[in-house]
Every structure is written in structure tokens, then in C-alpha cells.
Amino acid sequence: MNILVCIKQVPDTTEIKIDPVTNTLVRDGVPSIINPFDGYALEAAARIKDQDPDTRIVVLSMGPKQAEAALREALAIAADKAYLVTDRMFGGSDTLATSYILYNAISKVEELEGLKFDAIFCGKQAIDGDTAQVGPELAELLNYPQVTYALEATNADGTLHILKEGEDGNYLIGVKTPCLITFTKPSFDPRFPTIKRKMAARKAVIENLTSAELPNIDPARAGLKGSPTKVKKTFVPPRKEAGVVIKEETGEESAQKLFTLLSEAHVI
Amino acid sequence: MEAKTKDLWVFVETKEDGSAKNVGIELLNPGRELADKQGGKLVAVVIGCGVKAAVEEAACHGADQVLYVDGEEFRQYSTDAYVAALDHLVETYGPTTMLIGATPNGRDMGPRLSSRLQTGLTADCTGLAIDEETGCVAWTRPAFGGNLMATILCTDHRPQLGTVRPGVFKKPAAGEAKAEITKVDFSFPAEGIRTEILEVIKETAGELVDLEGADIIVAGGRGVGSAEGFAPVRELAEALGATVGASRAAVDAGWISHSHQVGQTGKTVGPKLYIACGISGAIQHLAGMSASDVIVAINKDADAPIFGVADYGIVGNLFEVLPALTAEIKKRKG
Ligand SMILES: Cc1cc2nc3c(=O)[nH]c(=O)nc-3n(C[C@H](O)[C@H](O)[C@H](O)COP(=O)(O)OP(=O)(O)OC[C@H]3O[C@@H](n4cnc5c(N)ncnc54)[C@H](O)[C@@H]3O)c2cc1C
Ligand SMILES: Nc1ncnc2c1ncn2[C@@H]1O[C@H](COP(=O)(O)O)[C@@H](O)[C@H]1O
Numbered sequence: 001m002n003i004l005v006c007i008k009q010v011p012d013t014t015e016i017k018i019d020p021v022t023n024t025l026v027r028d029g030v031p032s033i034i035n036p037f038d039g040y041a042l043e044a045a046a047r048i049k050d051q052d053p054d055t056r057i058v059v060l061s062m063g064p065k066q067a068e069a070a071l072r073e074a075l076a077i078a079a080d081k082a083y084l085v086t087d088r089m090f091g092g093s094d095t096l097a098t099s100y101i102l103y104n105a106i107s108k109v110e111e112l113e114g115l116k117f118d119a120i121f122c123g124k125q126a127i128d129g130d131t132a133q134v135g136p137e138l139a140e141l142l143n144y145p146q147v148t149y150a151l152e153a154t155n156a157d158g159t160l161h162i163l164k165e166g167e168d169g170n171y172l173i174g175v176k177t178p179c180l181i182t183f184t185k186p187s188f189d190p191r192f193p194t195i196k197r198k199m200a201a202r203k204a205v206i207e208n209l210t211s212a213e214l215p216n217i218d219p220a221r222a223g224l225k226g227s228p229t230k231v232k233k234t235f236v237p238p239r240k241e242a243g244v245v246i247k248e249e250t251g252e253e254s255a256q257k258l259f260t261l262l263s264e265a266h267v268i
Numbered sequence: 269m270e271a272k273t274k275d276l277w278v279f280v281e282t283k284e285d286g287s288a289k290n291v292g293i294e295l296l297n298p299g300r301e302l303a304d305k306q307g308g309k310l311v312a313v314v315i316g317c318g319v320k321a322a323v324e325e326a327a328c329h330g331a332d333q334v335l336y337v338d339g340e341e342f343r344q345y346s347t348d349a350y351v352a353a354l355d356h357l358v359e360t361y362g363p364t365t366m367l368i369g370a371t372p373n374g375r376d377m378g379p380r381l382s383s384r385l386q387t388g389l390t391a392d393c394t395g396l397a398i399d400e401e402t403g404c405v406a407w408t409r410p411a412f413g414g415n416l417m418a419t420i421l422c423t424d425h426r427p428q429l430g431t432v433r434p435g436v437f438k439k440p441a442a443g444e445a446k447a448e449i450t451k452v453d454f455s456f457p458a459e460g461i462r463t464e465i466l467e468v469i470k471e472t473a474g475e476l477v478d479l480e481g482a483d484i485i486v487a488g489g490r491g492v493g494s495a496e497g498f499a500p501v502r503e504l505a506e507a508l509g510a511t512v513g514a515s516r517a518a519v520d521a522g523w524i525s526h527s528h529q530v531g532q533t534g535k536t537v538g539p540k541l542y543i544a545c546g547i548s549g550a551i552q553h554l555a556g557m558s559a560s561d562v563i564v565a566i567n568k569d570a571d572a573p574i575f576g577v578a579d580y581g582i583v584g585n586l587f588e589v590l591p592a593l594t595a596e597i598k599k600r601k602g
Contacts, residue, residue, distance in 0.1 A: 011412075013412050013413040013415065013551070014413070014550070014551065014552070016412055016413070016415050018415060025412065025415060025416055094388070095379065095389070095391075096382060096383065096386070096387075096388065096389070099383060127412075127413060127532075128411065128412055129391075129411050130391070130392065130410070130411055130412075130413070130532070130555075131379075131391040131392070132375050132379070132391060132392075133378070133379035133382070133389060133391055134379075135379070136347075136376060136377075136378075136379035136380040136383065137379045137380070137382065137383035138383075139380065139383075140351075140379075140380050140383035140384050141383060145347070145348065145462035145463050146347055146376070146380065147463060148372070148375070148376045149372055149376075161466065163469075165372075165526070166372070166468075167371070167372055167480075167527075168470065168477060168478075168527060169468060169469050169470035169527065170469040171465055171466075171467070171468055171469065172465070172466040172467035172468075172469065173463050173464065173465060173466065174463070174464040174466045175462060175463045175464075176462060179462075184533060185533050187526075227388075228386075228387055228388030228422050228424065228425040229388035229389070229390055229420050229421070229422050230420065230421055230422075230423065231418050231419070231420055232399065232406065232419045232420065232421050233418070233419050234411075234416055234417065234418045234419070235416070235417050235419075236415070236416060236417070237410070237414070237415075237416075237417050243563075243575070243577075243578045243579040243580055243581055244579065244580050244581070245570075245575070245581050245583065246580060246581065246582045246583070246584075247570075247582070247583045247584065248584075250588065251582075251584045251585055251587075251588025251589040251592055252588065252589075252592040254582045254583075254584050254589055254592075255582070255588075255589045255590075255592035255593040255596060256592065256596055258564065258580055258582055258589075258593060259593060259596045259597065259600070261580060262541075262562075262564070262580070263600075265562070267540070267541050267561075267562050268484075268508065268541065268597070
């Protein structure tokens, strides 16, 4: 089976701090990582390959040149080949424009690879924007069925069996290939790269695709100009006023005080 | 596409029994205000099978019109059938704005629809207003794990779409139904549904964890120390009639199932009261619960970030505080 995994390089949002003076996001020194959900998608593809070594895993990212680092990491973990879509013209794309560019890039990659992908794997969401939109938007352009919130995927002869996280339990979903799946966090941890793969990944050639290689892209649908949604402003959320701190001698006294305060405030 | 009307739509998602999920009714509240400002009708849109209950609920919570599609093929949510139905409705009636609850299904369906209609969608909003300058909806949402808020406009494409977090808005008061109710004939071929539910794996037989609809949540984190450590959390929850939540650290440790997880990779909740026990308050946890009306934190560490969002914070050991609190509640309630 041939699987394409869409990978985004993101700042590690757990490391992001707010500058208390300027009240803005401090991004300097924040490490760039593979979006964790894309790591889960890659792991899902790797598990299919564990079962069937003929599986080919290609990773695709759109972003600045430095996103090659994320692709190299993906190569070290499990991918066979990596492509980076990079062009000034694509900067500032919202999710709809991103999905449109990725859609065009996918058909180019299929042409270059001389194959059709049976499945496109994405992360559920990128942790910088948290939108969870690119996957389904891309599925629509491809006219593929989609399954979101996937935990695990197994290949059952032209059909993927997807364990999907639901609101009150999980579902096992059957979906015919070609299809697009978005992955959330499974119960297991993704694998680490081996030393051998790491060395190979360092030397691997990452093919870059620019607007020149993707002539079908209509500039009116790409980049900031081609994005229907525009950010009007950003702000750091107002911090809540400091709450009441309760610290009595014993836990019991603290509990009683809390109870009194909550009753007075008609919360309970 | 062009909007044919100035109407504002609220997608009212249904449960399996044909009643409305809370978030759809909640959205009729900000929906009313936005619709009035846009100078159009407030329209509730219901899709499902046997959805009379949801249609009535929407009608008596302030909708001017309820459009509904009813059919066997809509009994279970599927991306293919639901997006086709919504696309048909939008093409037929041409709303200017649509709000969709940011539930798992809403977030599956919304982007697929926006891509079909080639229009803008803003995800997981927590604030809605009308932008004075453009008259467009100003969608406000958290990004960077809740560290930053962004206000987004979709100026040139219609309809403007957004998914909105459950629990952010209060349900409007119920009143006399005055909505015009319109059944729309639309069917979708079974073979057009390209996904098939092979098996439903309920977490624990019969136990439904309705965190999104809960009024009170008592949540435990790594501080509870073990699966048994959840006992005082569960006892307090029982005394309060509350639902039990958990941090990811507690879920990852295997002490409680994932259906209890609150946060970026779990549920987004907005109860009247959230009691966080032994939870440090990592940004990914806060992303799922900071919209709660009142937050109580119980933590040994006075510097834990959870105290930054807490209205009431007890610095102390949860194993002392929780049993005492439970006893106090039982005593007063008789
Ligand atoms: C992409 C991503 C997504 C994530 N999604 C989520 C998510 O959805 N939900 C989520 O919760 N996390 C999520 N996380 C994880 C998050 O970053 C934190 O690791 C997690 O929330 C920590 O859980 P905790 O507060 O229970 O544990 P800890 O951070 O270990 O905190 C335990 C707290 O318990 C206190 N404590 C210990 N013993 C006691 C006692 N006896 N009495 C009182 N207090 C005590 C300690 O002082 C400490 O503050 C995510 C992380 C990433 C990277
Ligand atoms: N620039 C990008 N390059 C490659 N994949 C992307 C990009 N942006 C988003 N994706 C994919 O789409 C998923 C959802 O992203 P988002 O809609 O931004 O939350 C991610 O987890 C990735 O798999």
C-alpha cells in the first residue's frame, strides 16, 4: 500500500511563554518540532508497514526551507521519501488555501513517484493553529471519504479498518481506499528513530516543489491573498483576576472554608 | 457563492434518540444577537432520523424558522450524507452565516463543507461579534494551545462559517414556539456513504461520560497517584451529582479511561463548577476547561499554574481536603 503522510513543522507550544512586559508571545528559542498529531499519523503508517513491508511511506510538508528538519526526522522515524512544498507565494495561507496547495502537490508527487496513494494520513490538528481543518478540506478536494479522530489503522484488503475515537466510546469504521484519515493520540507512544535511519536521513535528498513545479496552482487561491479567512487581530487572553487562596491549618478546615465560600456564592 | 438572504443559521446536531445536543441550543443565544444585527432571520437546521424532539426544542428556544431533513440514512452521522444535505440546504436557501457546534462531528463536517462551498471557516470559536467596520462576523478563537487569541474575518466569501465550542454560551430561555417549521425533502443514496460502522466499542458498558453537558465536573490528575486514588474524586462527584473528569497524565497512566479526559486532546467543557484535584494546570488542560463559570483548584504546590485560573484555590493535600469536603456536603444536604 502507498501512504502519504502530511507533516507540519510547528513551534513546541508547551514551551511558549508570554512576555509579561509586552504581553506578546515569545517565540525566540522555542524549538520547532513535528506536529505531535502528525507523528501519530506517521506511526500509524509505520505500523501498516510493519505488517506489510511493501508499503511505501511518503511524507509531504508545506512550509519554509527549515521545515526540512521535520521531514528529515520523519525519514529517520519511518518515511521512505520526503517532499517539501515551499514558495513565498504560498506564505500566509489559511487552511482552505493550504489544503488547495497540498491537493495540487499530492498529484505532482504521485506523478513523480509514478504511483497513486491508497491513503492520505494527516494529524487531527496542528498544535499552533489548533484548527483541525486541513485534513477534511483536503479530503473534499480529492473527493475521498474521510475518517477523523483515528487512533489506529489496519489494512484489510483494499479497506482500511479505523479505530475511531467517539464521544462515548470508540468505533471501528471500515473505509474503502483511497481515503483520507486524520489521527489523534493513540494509547501507545510513537517509535523513535534508529541510529542507522538517522544517518541515512541526514544524507537524504528532500525534493523541493515550488510554484514552478506546481503550475496548476491558481495564485488567486493560494497564500494570504487566496485565503478567505483573514486574521484581524491577535491578543493575549486577559488573565483572570487572582482568585481566593485558601490555606488553613488542616485540609479539613480548608474544605470547610471552601464549602462556606461556595455556598455563599450560590455555586453549590 | 452569493448569500441569497441575511439569515443566520445554527446547525442543531441531534443525539441518537432524535433530541438536540446542548451546543446547538446554546448557539441560538448568540445566534439571535448576530441575526438581529445582520438584519436576517435566525434559522435552526436539523438533520437526522426521527428528529421531532430536536425541531421542537429549537423552535421553543427562539428560532424564527426550523429547516429539517429527516431520513433513515441520517440516523447515524456520516460525513458523506450530512455534508451533502447541508450543501443542498445552503445552495437552496443561501444563508449569510452558519454556526456549527465544535463537537467531534461538527469539526468533521464543518471543514468538509467549507471546502465544498469554497468559503472560509473559523474553528473552535469562543467569542462571536459583528465587526463594526465590515459588518462581517468577528470570530474569536484560541490558538497556540490557548496562549493567544485571534479574531478572524471572512469578508469576501459566503456563507461565513464557524464552529463554536460547547459550553461557551448559555442556552436561551425556553418560551412559546413561534418558528415556521419547514421540512426539506432531501435523500441520500446509501451507497454514497463510503464509511461503514463495523463495531461500536463503548468504553464501559452503560457508562456514558457526558462531560460536555455536565453542570459540575470533579477532575483528578497525576496528583491522585493511582487508579484507587480516584476514589475520593468519585465520592465528591457523587455527593455533588457531578461528572468525573481527568487530566491526560492520569489517563496516560491508565488510572481512568480516555473518555474522561479534559483538554486539547480530550473534551472541551464549560460547566458551572469545575473542581481540579491534583492537576497542575498545563496549557493543554486549561484549553479544555478555562471556560468553566467557577473553577476550584486543590493542589499541594502553591505555585501550580492551575491557581492562575482558579476562583478558589486550596493549597493542600487532596486526600485530606476531598473527604472533608464530601462529608461537609453530605452533612448539609442531609
Ligand atoms: C499535544 C499535547 C496535547 C495534550 N493534551 C492534553 C489534554 O487534552 N489534557 C490534559 O490534561 N493534558 C494534555 N497534555 C499534557 C499536558 O501538557 C500535561 O502534561 C498534563 O495536563 C499534566 O497532567 P497533570 O496536571 O495531572 O499532572 P502534573 O503536571 O504532573 O501535575 C500533578 C499535580 O498534582 C499535584 N499533587 C500531587 N500530589 C498531590 C496531592 N496529594 N494533593 C494535591 N495535589 C497534589 C502536584 O503539585 C502537581 O501540580 C497535552 C500535551 C501535549 C503536548
Ligand atoms: N503546512 C502543512 N504542510 C503539511 N501538512 C499540513 C500543513 N498544514 C496542515 N497540515 C496537515 O493537516 C493537519 C491539520 O492541520 P490544521 O488544520 O492546521 O490543524 C496537520 O496535522 C497536518 O497533517
